[in-house]
Amino acid sequence: MRVSCCLWIAAAVVLAGQGTPREVSLIITNGTLVTMDATGRILAPGALAVDGRDIVAVDTPQAIAARYRSTDTIDASGSVVMPGLINTHTHAPMVLYRGLADDLALMDWLQQYIFPAEAKTVTPAFVRAGTRLAALEMIRSGTTTFVDMYYFEEEIARTAKEAGLRGVLGQTIIQFPVPDAKTPAEGLARAERFVRAFAHDDLIVPAIAPHAMYTLDGDTLRAARSLADRLGAPVLIHLAETRDEVMVASEKHRATPAEYLESLGFFGPRTLAAHGVHLSDTDIALLQRRGVGVSHNPESNMKLASGTAPVPALRAAGVPVGLGTDGAASNNDLDMFEAMRQGALLHKLQAGDPRVLPASDVLAMGTREGARTLGLQDAIGSLEAGKRADVIIVSMDHPRQTPMYDPLSHLVYATRGDDVRTTIVNGRVLMRDRQVLTLDERAVLTEARSRAKDVRAAVAR
């Protein structure tokens, strides 16, 4: 289908170039187009023609005006137009726990706050309320695709679709009883139903999310992989996030976490490993060989003192590395601009070299490379004709962004999610000039505040 669609577009473009302008659904013009394509093309100014869910052309404003017309045109003067950001790791509903507890040792944080709160508050309605809040925050900060691992993932999928966001959403499988499954077998059955329900969806890629090697036994890990293979679904897993996980793997399996998973035959195509903080050179080579992508979560890894992922080494080895925020309980927000800046700063410091991870690299990780970690590089991650119209328009006129010598520098070092003015996913405008069109913002905030009372009660001592 994708090939025929592209041919059709190509034919239309040729025809459009010869005769009357072609009517399209949306034109965005006069902005600085940061395409994030493989050549790093920037058009200043540039324009974009969108028809339905697709980008049909990327060119100068003059060329687009000559070939296309639309009743809906956005003037992006003074702004950057770029592909929407791809958050490769989060737990959306956990926004309802943000700031519930911070600055604690990891086990105290989990055992005294997060686990009790989850046990007592996670229900389908809670997950919907949390996902609505997360979607609101993501739309407002320019994230157009998010990768999720949580419970009741079908609720997250439905809510994301209503909000208009794209998601690679993984139903969690875990060894101990959790709010949506008493046993891992129940979790696997749930995952299968979830993947079948959302197969062939235009916005949702349903995935299998075995939680981690230290929260699952070998049989369940193998079962998760074979289920994913059977359904053709991507696999999401936490990998080598903490020193503790490495210690567990070493003590129980005399292997690194990655080696242990490899011994189970766990790795396969479209597998995304979140964190990858403590990886040996052998692990990196293994991930590369198996085509596994890594989601780097710099803010979470710093705030929880997990460590620094070997991002330059992973990228040098050819492992696709995207950026993620992690859940907002550990970050504490879903702002991918923060994740990009944090990634750039952290690895310069770590390497002792300010040239490491320049702005263009972290922007690629937030867009094009993020898409590669998901096998979605033909559909999203750059502004190119034939790809889905996942586009954001980012204001560049704040005092903090003045003057502007280089849009890439400003996007990483001086821009916040709040500078995003317009967010478009699959050709649908979700936010226009800071007005979110697909969610009732006031109602979402009111419900979140009401849910917070239950959370507070759940952890009260």
Add this chain to the structure above:
Amino acid sequence: MRVSCCLWIAAAVVLAGQGTPREVSLIITNGTLVTMDATGRILAPGALAVDGRDIVAVDTPQAIAARYRSTDTIDASGSVVMPGLINTHTHAPMVLYRGLADDLALMDWLQQYIFPAEAKTVTPAFVRAGTRLAALEMIRSGTTTFVDMYYFEEEIARTAKEAGLRGVLGQTIIQFPVPDAKTPAEGLARAERFVRAFAHDDLIVPAIAPHAMYTLDGDTLRAARSLADRLGAPVLIHLAETRDEVMVASEKHRATPAEYLESLGFFGPRTLAAHGVHLSDTDIALLQRRGVGVSHNPESNMKLASGTAPVPALRAAGVPVGLGTDGAASNNDLDMFEAMRQGALLHKLQAGDPRVLPASDVLAMGTREGARTLGLQDAIGSLEAGKRADVIIVSMDHPRQTPMYDPLSHLVYATRGDDVRTTIVNGRVLMRDRQVLTLDERAVLTEARSRAKDVRAAVAR
């Protein structure tokens, strides 16, 4: 003068408590008052009575309403009211170089971009334009006091006063020819004129700013100290920012940078050392003994790959540590909320312990402790009766700040400078509900963009 003023306030408060409400210039009520006083008092809700330049009372809304009345009342419902942030290290006019060049080796960045740009563009008019832009950004992001080191510092002082900001401003002294002085002797003479011109100013504390031990010879460093002693002025200096500086000190003086300065008799009261990245335990003890404060600049130190300052050790030793952004050419903004978050994240990672530098500590560094590094702890840094009314009102209703379990957590981990709605310095409202009242925002941005053309030309090759 301070003592008699405080006595007068105390008397007034007692009187006000007994009879008709006292008329004051401004009341801020119904917000969550994060006082940042030594006991960490939070009033939720609380209120603040301001008269002229001073805070006259901090109490519950009911108590303030009973004792004070004002024709000007700000309802801060749903917001945090807290002391204005203190940026302990910047070079304000360098906002005009922000994003000019990034991701380069330090010497390439300096020698190919910053030094040539400064040599060709720094004039009094340039410094005024840059300071206006910096002031706009600082007011908009909640900084009420800034510590500056640059050239033509009298222009910075005049512009800061017009904008209404408080500043501890240091005229730079440096060994080589710079835009405002051909020799260090000229720099010293300039510094003396500057300090005399702004002595006893209500907003400006004029200071002497010998640049660093590696850009000045021993005689000039000694002369700067003795000038400061003669004038009773604070001293600002860069200290141990890079490994190179440590190497220079070791090779030329067989000492650390701090030991070398100590050997010259350089350290004295009201001395603020910027960066302090590479400090030995002996250096830390030395700074403590001499009462030297340190300005920690986490973003700049990460972006330029300078290293990680030993902040927990400095604080444990009793050295006052404030936070700074550094100049926007190396950061790339003046947002102190970013500096606080960055400080918290960086030291957790560095220590491998998420309990290090909790939110309350970095907030103290951004306010009360920042004031201590400047010897201004009796005047600013917390909301307490008798202190100057340097106050900010920070919105807490963004989706990213929802829900709110703990205002301190949100201020550090989920708040941006852009969430500041109202900024007050010395009792004067500089920004009200995001409307800056003391600067013509459009004119400031237009002039900055025009200056940027000269900067671009200066570094064109």
